[in-house]
Amino acid sequence: MHNIFSRVNNVSAFLSSCMMTLLAAIALSSFLFTATPHGDLTISSIKVVASNARRYPNKKQDVAFMNFNITADLTPLFHWNTKQLFVYLQAEYTNKQGVKNEVVIWDRIVRRKGDAFVKFAGKNKYMFRDISSSFKGVPPANYTLKYNLMPYVGVLQYGEAARTTEELPFPPSQRL
Template sequence: MHSLLSRLNAIVAFSFTVLAGLTFLCFLTTFAKNYATDVRVRDLTGRVNIAYVNGLGEVEEAIITGDIEVDLSHLFDWNAKQLFVYLIAEYSTPAKPASQNQVVLWDRIIKRGENAKISQRKFSQEYRFLDDQKALKANSNVTLFLQWNVIPNAGALTNVRGIGSQSVGMPDSYTPLRSSKRA
């Protein structure tokens, strides 16, 4: 006969197998869901100046401001625990295409139950926008777009790019920034 411990082990192993199977089946219910939505990024203005950064030397620093409007509340279903939303600036240089020059300017974490409507006027950058190739001045195609990760309860992390982007042309001359001596 089997001992009590071996029977208990068989019951626990079977229970975990059933739970794993049910979790996978639940994940399949949201696997093909389209998490894309329309985003409005507008009224963009950009300024560029020379800044000194320890370890990099003289670099160009850009400040971009504008408005963001998006409603992400419909993205929350039973499997979405939270959203990690971030604004990306993408630009090309003579040495690299745009897909290799991406800078995160702003981000936000939205948990289930929180207000998922973002309506931010004149957003301020949270992170510095630096370029060591000095390719920002007079760059006419700096594109901003919103992207988010849907963090699930079960399954794969989904990375979604919002529908709609906006380009901003950088000025031809340097503009003094509020504080270009930040390290």
């Protein structure tokens, strides 16, 4: 009545249903583990330099360089369903046209709980420039240390670990 292929099909369908139920339970249970990491972020200096634009050598474009200190304890975010963390420093400002910009200026991937205590003092990893070619007249910026928790199973979770206490203005540009 039932051949071997239909029995194998029934068993594999049952096992895959059990596996999907288990994965759904794991994904839903990771919402129960809410952690609040804490950190400290200070911007020690901001320097704006007028340099040549990449594609147009005769056009000047302002590039912002900043020195910052990050101290963050992200170990509460690591549990049995955490694969890795993507930690990044983001500058939030509104340009002269009134458009809100969010620019990533530094990032790091944390793969182990032992590396989850982040202590970094340095400068921005990526170029920080405004599309209008100048930071003149741009309102002050807020800086935020954010993270993206990547689980083995489930949805990505975003959060904030630290924020500067005051908005920091851009100084006038200097010539190279």
